[in-house]
Amino acid sequence: MRPLLLALLLCCSQAVAADAARQWLHGMSEALKTLDYDGTFVYQHDGRLDVMRIVHRVDDGGRRERLVSLTGSAREVLRDDRSVTCILPDNKSVMIGRSRSPQPFPVVPDDLATISRYYRLQDKGDDHMIGYRARIIAVIPKDEFRYGYRFWIEQDSRMLLRSDLTGEDGSTIEQVQFTALDVGIDIPVSDLQPSLTGDDYTWHRQTEINAAQDSSYGMPGWMVRELPAGFMLTDFGRRRLHEQGGDAEHMVFSDGMATVSVYIEQALPDTDAFTGLSTMGAMNAYGALVDGYQVTVVGEVPPATVKMIATSVQRQGAS
Amino acid sequence: MKDTLNEQISALVDDELDAAEQALLLRQLARDESLRRQFARYQLVSDALKDSLPERVDPDFHRRVQAALQDEAAPHGVAAGTHLGRLFRPLAGLAVAASVAVVAVLSLQSVRETVPQSAPAVASAPAPADYIRAEGSPPAALPATPARDLDAYLVNHNEVAVNRGMRGMLPYMRIVGQGEQPGSQEAAE
Numbered sequence: 001m002r003p004l005l006l007a008l009l010l011c012c013s014q015a016v017a018a019d020a021a022r023q024w025l026h027g028m029s030e031a032l033k034t035l036d037y038d039g040t041f042v043y044q045h046d047g048r049l050d051v052m053r054i055v056h057r058v059d060d061g062g063r064r065e066r067l068v069s070l071t072g073s074a075r076e077v078l079r080d081d082r083s084v085t086c087i088l089p090d091n092k093s094v095m096i097g098r099s100r101s102p103q104p105f106p107v108v109p110d111d112l113a114t115i116s117r118y119y120r121l122q123d124k125g126d127d128h129m130i131g132y133r134a135r136i137i138a139v140i141p142k143d144e145f146r147y148g149y150r151f152w153i154e155q156d157s158r159m160l161l162r163s164d165l166t167g168e169d170g171s172t173i174e175q176v177q178f179t180a181l182d183v184g185i186d187i188p189v190s191d192l193q194p195s196l197t198g199d200d201y202t203w204h205r206q207t208e209i210n211a212a213q214d215s216s217y218g219m220p221g222w223m224v225r226e227l228p229a230g231f232m233l234t235d236f237g238r239r240r241l242h243e244q245g246g247d248a249e250h251m252v253f254s255d256g257m258a259t260v261s262v263y264i265e266q267a268l269p270d271t272d273a274f275t276g277l278s279t280m281g282a283m284n285a286y287g288a289l290v291d292g293y294q295v296t297v298v299g300e301v302p303p304a305t306v307k308m309i310a311t312s313v314q315r316q317g318a319s
Numbered sequence: 320m321k322d323t324l325n326e327q328i329s330a331l332v333d334d335e336l337d338a339a340e341q342a343l344l345l346r347q348l349a350r351d352e353s354l355r356r357q358f359a360r361y362q363l364v365s366d367a368l369k370d371s372l373p374e375r376v377d378p379d380f381h382r383r384v385q386a387a388l389q390d391e392a393a394p395h396g397v398a399a400g401t402h403l404g405r406l407f408r409p410l411a412g413l414a415v416a417a418s419v420a421v422v423a424v425l426s427l428q429s430v431r432e433t434v435p436q437s438a439p440a441v442a443s444a445p446a447p448a449d450y451i452r453a454e455g456s457p458p459a460a461l462p463a464t465p466a467r468d469l470d471a472y473l474v475n476h477n478e479v480a481v482n483r484g485m486r487g488m489l490p491y492m493r494i495v496g497q498g499e500q501p502g503s504q505e506a507a508e
Binding site for chain 1: 332340346471472474475479489491
């Protein structure tokens with residue numbers, strides 16, 4: 001009887017701790033979206049180190065944010081409720097996409113049981129960073145198909161102070177660490193203006209094809225045969241990503257923490273196909289050609305995951 | 320003081336600072352633009368030595384940097400890998416890093432010219448973004464490469480990830496930080 005009681009108590013205390021960890025994550029997610037802040041952070045990846053500045057302001061007009069590199073080639077991303085603009089001086093191009101409307105469900109899944117099947121949530125205790133008190137929350141994957149996370153969350157505002165993304169062996173793949181951060185201050189509108197005009201740049205606009213233009217909207221013509229456990233189709237649509245190309249089918253899969261996009265579009269005869277793996281920090285992409293179609297899988301997941309998905313895409317109905 | 324700072328930046332690029340030193344230097348870096356430029360120059364040198372420069376940089380660049388390094392190392396009489404070499408590594412490394420930074424700047428500005436033997440002060444060198452642009456054919460004339468095409472997917476995917484994820488706009492750091500490094504490519508299987 002006593003061992004059973006102990007096991008039950010242990011089980012309960014773990015569940016309570018995991019729920020507390022989830023509350024911290026939820027608080028952090030809300031803080032990043034709702035607070036005004038201006039911070040400088042260091043982004044470490046692939047043996048490199050970039051210094052960036054992020055400015056975020058929320059007012060009656062909605063959210064506005066700006067991310068700019070302080071050490072690299074002055075790339076800049078501006079985002080508001082309607083659009084996202086990426087200014088890429090090294091390519092002399094400006095890329096404009098549409099902001100997504102907020103999801104109807106919470107960012108951190110309320111259903112802890114679902115996420116607990118694939119990750120362990122742990123409260124790792126207190127720490128101090130850049131003059132703030134932080135709580136460390138770890139999200140540990142249970143298999144090799146997803147990355148782990150460690151967040152340092154400021155104890156009053158719940159702002160993110162540091163974020164580590166870890167591989168299957170626990171090593172850090174990417175690290176974001178604020179070196180200066182002001183929260184709850186007045187953000188001048190001028191700080192949200194781009195520093196480059198993009199006047200002599202090439203502009204690219206990504207468009208979303210809506211149902212009225214396309215009778216087959218809502219019906220994927222393709223399917224993914226092999227998915228790591230827990231990844232579910234959460235979104236489907238058609239997008240035009242390149243002016244010269246046709247529409248791409250876009251499927252989104254998520255396990256509640258990580259998100260993977262699958263794009264399928266007709267391969268262009270005069271353009272090199274993208275095949276194999278490409279890595280940008282913790283973001284992996286895998287390209288494959290299937291029946292004359294370019295398949296591109298992108299996500300903040302290990303190489304094995306994007307590869308598994310990309311190499312198992314097939315037309316609906318194909319055997 | 321200045322030399323110490325340069326030495327620390329060099330060590331930061333090589334990931335040789337302890338956590339406290341790193342935190343202090345990163346705070347200074349966040350405040351001081353000239354330090355960030357210095358850091359970016361060392362980063363470029365480090366990339367060159369690791370043979371991980373972006374595709375658009377002159378393919379011969381790495382070989383010429385190594386040749387310049389050998390020329391630079393010889394007069395100091397510090398052989399790499401010896402006990403003496405290891406002891407003197409920070410200082411010797413700094414001298415080499417500084418001179419190679421100049422070589423990097425000049426060789427990228429005039430790709431087809433020979434590497435100069437005597438170089439002007441590092442302080443007069445422009446930021447990497449400038450010399451990346453000055454190099455070779457203009458970006459618009461380049462054929463589409465997979466790495467470049469991936470920008471469109473990354474921008475689109477980020478909107479999904481940002482919306483579903485917990486870290487606000489931070490995932491866009493991969494686009495912002497990717498400017499001079501189009502990502503590693505593996506051959507198709």
